[in-house]
Amino acid sequence: MTSTLNTLDTPAAVIELPRMMRNIARMQDRMDALGVAFRPHVKTTKCAAVVQAQRDAGARGITVSTLKEAEQFFAGGVVDILYAVGIAPHRLPHALELRRRGCDLTIITDSVASAREIVAFGRAHDEAFPVLVEVDTDGHRSGLHPEGDELLQVAMVLHEGGMRLKGVMTHAGSSYELNTPDALRAMAEQERAGCVMAAERLRAAGLPCPVVSVGSTPTALSATHLEGVTEVRAGVYVFFDLVMHNVGVCAMDDIALSVVTTVIGHQPEKGWVIVDAGWMAMSRDRGTSRQQRDFQYGQVCGLDGAPLAGYLMVGANQEHGIVAREDGIDGDIVARFPIGSRLRILPNHACATGAQFEKYEALSADGDTQAWPRFHGW
Template identity: 65%
Template sequence: MTACIDTLDTPAAVVDVTRMQRNIQRMQAQADRLGVRLRPHVKTSKCAAVVEAQIAAGAQGITVSTLKEAQAFFQQGITDILYAVAMAPGKLTQALALRRAGCGLAIITDSVAGAKAITEFGRAQSESFEVFIEIDSDHHRSGVRSDDPVLVEIARILHTGGAVLKGVMTHAGESYSLNTLEALQAIAELERSECVKAAEAIRAAGLPCPEVSVGSTPTALSAVRLEGVTELRAGVYVFFDLVMHNVGVCRLDELALSVLTTVIGHQAEKGWIITDSGWMAMSRDRGTQSQASDYGYGLVCNSAGELIEGLQLRSANQEHGVASFEKGQNVDIEQRFPIGTRLRVLPNHACATGAQYSAYEALDERGEARQWPRHNGW
């Protein structure tokens, strides 16, 4: 069933399908140019229709952030899945059930304790889990350093039964704090070189390491070369967001996700436009706050998705958003934005904003919206 954007209940998460398709084609073309497989991280959309579009464009396999995602996309018919969060021993039973059902689920670890838990459980269940070792390429979060002796120790444990050492993977999350092409190219090369060095160290110890998996949206779009890498992972590129705009990898007119909201009141003396898009609609993510340009809770557009110069959603309560213009802009807000006016807000972080909704309203070039369900929870 389709609907017109003017009839949708608000707040609503709206996907501009034309923009989304362009973003998908752009990343696929980059992976093809660099000579690697693209394994998109579907935690951004968690949506069957979006993932179908990525695979149709040439993606091979997917990356997930929860085992619930893995189950949902396996039921959709996707079998090549990487669960890219260090495996908690208590979740091995879920992973086993997926593999026994025919899902080619691969998991990751970055510690001796994690590797032992996987292999001991695998041997007890007569299962050989496919495992990647997570590499810390930029001191961002998780992983083992390429020159740490524990790397080969983990690889040896995984090679002794109960598991198959599938390869190494990394995520240069520090790229999100950068904003120049030179810096992004440098961290993309660091991501590549550190992961390749880790693979070479494992191979030098006489152990197999067939796959080298790297990626984040900024590094994927900025990489100049990916020698030694077999696959590229990226996620938020499918929608982009204001954080990615500040990083410098997309224009504002490439952001494919917005929140449709309604004006529900005014505080004229303060210049406030009150909307029904509070932080429950936008998420609490204020990712641009630490960047060169702070966009509050989002930049405001008209219902057609055209940016309104100087208007931001500057604060939010649970169900109320407060939008206002920059100082010096004298706007009769009650006349220009009467109660009932529909606006669209571009979010800081597409993954976090999408997570507030059970479905997207997919808006096509005719202005018709079709509902696309998404998978939430763990």
């Protein structure tokens, strides 16, 4: 059953399909030109229809952040899956179950203690888990230093313990903190060089390392070459968002996800429009507050998706959003945004906003929408 933006119940998470397909083609074309496989991170969307579009464009395998994602996409026919979060011991039985059912699931680790847990469980169940060792190339989060002793120790524990040491992976999450082409290119090279160095050290020690996996949306779109890399991972590029706009890797009209909301009231003396999308719809993510341009809870657009310059969602309660001019009170606010009129809000962080909804409304070029389910949880 199809609807339109005027007939949807609100708030609604809307994917503008022409934009999404353009984003998918842009990334896949870039990876093809750089000569690497592309393994999209599907945590952004958790949606089978979106992932199918990525696979149709040429993606090879997927990256997930939860084993529930692995379950859902394996059930939908995706076999080659990387679970790109350090494996907790209590999740090894679930990983084993997926592999025994035919899923080619790869797990990751970044410590000797975790590697030993994988080996002990694998040996006890006669399973040679495929494992990547996570490398820290930017001090952002997890991983081992590419020049550190522990990198070799972890790899040795896995290899000598009978697991299938597949290689190394890294994620330059600090790229989200940058905003110039030169800085992004430098971070992309830092990510590449650090991961390749780790791979070379494993090989020099006589250890297998067929996979060298790197990626984030900003570095994937900024790398000038990827010598020594076998695959790239990126996720939010499929929708983009205001954080990525501030980073400088997308234009406003590349952002494919928005929230449609209805005007339900006014506070004229404050210059406020009250809408039915609060933080339960937009999320509490204020990622742009740390960047050069703060979009508060989101950029306000007309129902046609065109940004309304100067208007932001400036506040949010659970089910109420506050729309206002960012530079003062608009005396015509009531007439400009009458009760029952509809707006679209571009999100700070597409992953967080998408996670608030059980489905997307996929908006085609002809103005019709179709419900695309997504899933939640771990």
